[in-house]
Amino acid sequence: MEARNADFAGSWYPGNKSGCMKAIEDFIDPELLCHSGTKRPVGGIVPHAGWIFSGKIACNVIKFLKDEEEPVTCILFGHHMHPGSSNAIMSRGRWNTPLGELEIDEEVAEKLTSEYPFTIETPLNYEQDNTIELQLPFIKYFLPECRIVPMGLPPKTASLEIARRAVEISEGMGKKTIVLGSTDLTHYGYNYGFYPKGVGIEAVEWVKNVNDRRAVDLMENMESTRLISDALENSNACCSGAAASAVEGAKALGAGTGQIIAYGTSYDVRPDSSFVGYVGVVFY
Helix, strand or coil: CCEECCCCECCCECCCHHHHHHHHHHHCCCCCCCCCCCCCCCEEEECCCCHHHHHHHHHHHHHCCCCCCCCEEEEEEECCCCCCCCCEEECCCEECCCCCCEEECHHHHHHHHHHCCCEEECCCCCCCCHHHHCCHHHHHHHCCCCEEEEEECCCCCHHHHHHHHHHHHHHHCCCEEEEEEECCCCEEEHHHCECCCCCCHHHHHHHHHHHHHHHHHHHHCCCHHHHHHHHHHHCCCCCHHHHHHHHHHHHHCCCCCEEEEEEEEHHHHCCCCCEEEEEEEEEC
16 A cells, blocks of 8 residues: 655655754754653644744654653544544555654554544545644654554544544553644634734734633643633634544543643744744643
8 A cells, every 4th residue: 555645745844854854853852841750641732833833842742752662553633623524534554754654553543443433544545634744753753663543533522432442442452552632722813814802912912821821721631521612612722623632542541631841823933913822732
């Protein structure tokens, strides 16, 4: 079976191995710490904008999930979805990155698809989407032997059961398992049709300290159901189904808390009247 293309390589992030390696090594920040003590981090939430805007945040979350002892299965939640969207999964094959291919964990994916309805994506037939692809070079760099189960679950409570079951299946097969959810936060401004506080620095501060803060607090406190409902009400997470599924999966892996590793906005990089919020969270 052919490998799925790295569609956003060369535009949203570097398109070759040397460029990705240099970017990742520049992103690694030893001052960003995870205070998990003796507990192993089991999952996280990452943003998915172009690497110039949010790559550093995503890179440092995935860095904390590194495991040097044995191969890992990463259950990876993404996709831009609304409550009426169908579940989606890539259940077989490989996915290209500039650092090499990542294999799908077909055992986990095929067991999951036997129990729940999914639209099956293949390396040649899929909906192009940046949410998962932008994490893959980081996964390949820090977890080179990792196998992935990339899926999209819509923002509704039924998705949480699927997320828990995916973890149960993987763990039941004796696999060391981690979970990762991909979402950006508030999309603010005329470009996004959402500007309840007008424009200017007061709008930026409202996004950072009020609207994004609500979503970030729910992630940190691992409140998956409220994360979905709050995002639908306040437009503060574009992929709340993915984020909430990661929370629920992390709880199934024994995590009891989330830690905010970093937060920022595209405004910090390139000030504009339209901007997006980003957060990195680690669960342990």
